[in-house]
Amino acid sequence: MNAVTLGACIKKGGSEAMRKRKFYYKLLIAYVLIVFVYTMIVASMFFYKNNEIVQLELKYRQDALLREARDKIDTQLNIASNLINQLKINSSVLEYAEKSERDYYVVTKVYNELRKNIDAFADFGFTIGVGKLNDGLIITPNSTMDKARFYAEIGLAQEHKQEIESALYKGNFAKSLFLHTYGDSGNRRITLIKKEPNLELVFYVSYYESYLLPQMPGSSEGFAIIKGDRLIAYNGSLGAKPFEQLIAGPGKPAVSGMTVRDVESKVFGDLKYAYIVEKNPINSQIRSLAKESLAVYLVLAAIGLLLAMLAANRTYRPIQRAVNQFKSYGEPIGRDELAFIQSTADGIYKLNENLQQTISRYKLPLRKKMIGDLLFGLLPLKKAAPELEAYNLTHLSGPVTVAIIEVAANSEPEKQVPNTYLFEMTNRVMGLIEQCLSQEQKCELLGLDHRRFVVLLTEEDSPALRQWLINVLRDIGSSLAIQLVAAIGGTASHIGEAERAYHEALKLMEYRFVMERRTLITADDIKQLRNSGYYYPLEMERDLIAAVISGNKEKALSVMHKLLEENLDTRSLSIEKRSQFILSIVSTLNRINQQLERQAYNTAAGEKWYPKLMLCPDVQQLKQAIYRLIDEMMDRIEDENGKIDQSIACHIVEYIHRHYDRDISLNDMAEQFNFSPSYISTLFKNHTGDNFRDYLNNVRVKKAKEIISGERGVKIQDLALRVGCNNANTFIRMFKRYEGISPGQYAQNLE
Known part of the structure; x- marks a missing residue:
């Protein structure tokens, strides 16, 4: 089974059959080139030194x-x-x-x-x-x-x-x-x-x-x-x-x-x-010296070729053994032996990774998995009772209070705290809370992510339970120098209501940013909050600003929809509170303008938004006006970005037409306009329909045709250099690709 699975993993990396001993020939060619270059240097030194002797003898004869x-x-x-x-x-x-x-x-x-x-x-x-x-x-x-x-x-x-x-x-x-x-x-x-x-x-x-x-x-x-x-x-x-x-x-x-x-x-x-x-007339001595140097070169090249073959064989031997070993996992594929070994190693790594995930999944205690299925609604009610009895969780059959506890931190420093640290801290908190709760009653804990976990208490929700939980969280938070926040979702009278209580707790946890660092959040707190003020947490404002600036219109509208639904539909805001909420929305839009630094959204324009929104006669028109503001702002940002991209593309095209006779590349363009090569390539493709290299070559061919038409008898080498090609053969292939004929045939057709 392992060989079949690994073979499937390898085939995902490529389906091209591997050419036999291709890497060996690459290795041999590399060694041969090194030997030939070395022997050429030695032969050149031999010729140079002997030529010096000949020149000294010639000087002596001339002086004599x-x-x-x-x-x-x-x-x-x-x-x-x-x-x-x-x-x-x-x-x-x-x-x-x-x-x-x-x-x-x-x-x-x-x-x-x-x-x-x-x-x-x-x-x-x-x-x-x-x-x-x-x-x-x-x-x-x-x-x-x-x-x-x-x-x-x-x-x-x-x-x-x-x-x-x-x-x-x-x-x-x-x-x-x-x-x-x-x-x-x-x-x-x-x-x-x-x-x-x-x-x-x-x-x-x-x-x-x-x-x-x-x-x-x-x-x-x-x-x-x-x-x-x-x-x-x-x-x-x-x-x-x-x-x-x-x-x-x-x-x-x-x-x-x-x-x-x-x-x-x-x-x-x-x-x-x-x-x-x-100076240096070619005489018989020079010819003789050149023949001797050529003979030395040929002898050294022959010896070097033999040594290169021996070195290539010895170097290739372990690679061949690895290829033979990996053949048992599947048919060799890839460009060469190293590519096959790499793809096989990647397949082994993926298989090992999948195996580790499988082991981890099965290592997860089935008891915890069953609690998770219960809270997430994955366990049918008919199977709940037998499962609780099977895993000795019958104490969860009666009234159960569901609470979610989160390891919180300050808003700014939180960005610098790694998730690994939060995960370790959350595990420590879970251990301490389980130790404290087990002394009072039976309870179950289940980790959700690196900073949240669920606590199931076998006691109905009451003021005494809430106070006791607040005291425990404060003691643990003080000892670990962290802040803990809990949200109680209410009491589930039977096991079938556990999912409802869990989602209520999740919903309450969303209000943690507007509860002034409360240790425990309950449904009563939210009712009081809705009757006393508007809902506009700092985290949702950040999400809105980030979505607008990044151009994510769907995310921006989604965040705004949640804010409007909560404040205009769910809550009964007074005129004063609604005015404050509208002012907060306008302030957020002004902050977006400041970050974008766009002249079209100046402060004066922002001041006009507030009175316009306040003049809306009903909630629906207010919603539509706010949505319209978001739409207009997103559209203007998109148009501005499009104009900038179009301007950059035009400048690149203009640069090509002015400097086609130079050896320019995509990296040169990226350096010229201070963008990444991938961005320049995508932008140029979107605005011209051609990739950068094809467009440049097309311009060079057109310029070459103009030169051929205006200057009869121009040499191909000179023509290639004049249009930015350093190699005449490359230029001929490029010209034939776009015109179907060579430059020489094109010139003959004009005649």
């Missing part, structure tokens, strides 16, 4: 190339400088310098001196020429010629001539000038022009560029000679632009996308050599 080029060029320049220094002290050159007029004999001697070193000039890839500042003749190892011919031979242009004039022929100090020229044969040259002011001599050293500059075979590198802020010469595939950017920037700027290295010359202080190469 730059130093080697500097040493080679400096050697060439140093050789030329040494040769010039030797010529400066040569007797023939000195004699040539001292002659104020041209002496061809001395010129020939200088020519012969230069001829001696013609082979050395050719080996080192340069030619040399000697001339005076104020003489148009230039002496070279091959011949003598005028300056114009010589300048043309080494490729000096007109602007070069002007620069030489301005740089060398002004002032009496030594100067040197580097020029990048093209010779007659088209060979590019680098020409060094050096002035010796003391000798009035000018030396021209012209290098072939191919001898001086290093070769740049790569497709993304370049080399240049820079003097101050001037680019002298360069070679390589990058052209002059990167070097011009290097010269133009302050200090040593980082040329975009390039690695820049430079070094100063050891021969000329203001001369430096620069090497520029593109």
Whole structure:
């Protein structure tokens, strides 16, 4: 029976059949993802570290190339400088310098001196020429010629001539000038022009560029000679632009996308050599490193996959045992194994709960149950006598007085007293009263709730019984620091009247709030109360205020109906008391207005209610007027709430149309308008007919159609981002859901 009952409890949680080992596959996938991510990180670190080593090696090679080029060029320049220094002290050159007029004999001697070193000039890839500042003749190892011919031979242009004039022929100090020229044969040259002011001599050293500059075979590198802020010469595939950017920037700027290295010359202080190469060019080393990293990743992934399978099997083993154990209670259902275990556990909990309730119900003494059935009218009169005899309750057959006792408390502190405390206190009071009463007469007690219980006294109602009961309640209340209130429903002459006496006591207990903390309430007290004043207990006023504010119209009218029936139908109120009752009703309505803080119900309006109600000619019209006031107030509250909801819904719709291109959600709306997500969802559904997500997606699709119609050729990725979708595939599915075709097909149809 337990298995069948538990199976029924489980099926209430869901009827979907459980897919076999579904949780195992989820677990395995999770482990595999962790392994793959971990191996990806390890492989990336392997690639990163090895790439650092490759980059360091590349930097070392580039620095070595730059130093080697500097040493080679400096050697060439140093050789030329040494040769010039030797010529400066040569007797023939000195004699040539001292002659104020041209002496061809001395010129020939200088020519012969230069001829001696013609082979050395050719080996080192340069030619040399000697001339005076104020003489148009230039002496070279091959011949003598005028300056114009010589300048043309080494490729000096007109602007070069002007620069030489301005740089060398002004002032009496030594100067040197580097020029990048093209010779007659088209060979590019680098020409060094050096002035010796003391000798009035000018030396021209012209290098072939191919001898001086290093070769740049790569497709993304370049080399240049820079003097101050001037680019002298360069070679390589990058052209002059990167070097011009290097010269133009302050200090040593980082040329975009390039690695820049430079070094100063050891021969000329203001001369430096620069090497520029593109950053991280994909070369064979990088490819090889990537292949090695991929191999490491695959090996680690394979090992990790095996470990993931082992870990998933070990983790899943206890879950599988639990599933096999629970299968005896019913067919597995739910999304996966954990859902099946959860539903089975819930079923066991419910079954245990039902079992505990059953045990508790049968633990309840049958004697007490029989008394309850007697008071509640559940026991037929024909069966009452045999039942009383069966449970030894024959003393209840004669006259019985029914009293209800309640553990009362102050109105405000009562809200803070937990029910468990009141239940314990009520049980203590029941024990003390049973102990006191059992000394005087036979009695029976029956608990009703956490603060009330019934006492059946085998004695007729009398002043002596009432006083005795008042004394007992006061003594117990004083000892426990609580207040006890009792209501006597009268005497039941026979057992069949016990139900009537019980309900009379219940009715009398309702007057406990207007009896000025009376310990015992009787029917005589209520008659006197009805003849002396109106009935308007504080508890019923609270219920009325709460019902109106919460919008519970049915409850508000029910409370008002009880008040009007008691005061206008049951009681015979004098004109003065009726006026006081009407004033109390108006005061309650004014307090409701104050709590609602609505401008439509101000104090002035409330002051008009009292005279209008007092002018009613009879009781029926007074009732109708009061009911009408309640109806109008409830309707206005409902209308106001509807207007507020409509306004909020309009603001949400407006917000969607303004910010559809953002990633907005229902939680964002709730935070924006300071409401809960569930309230926003219900409000939006009620006022638009669509849920929030469908409405937002529909707006995005409409905006996308407008963009496609106005901008032909727009890309899907760009279109998705412009309407608030970060994923193009999600956008395509959304568009197809509402339009039946993809965005691309929609654009083709427009064409």
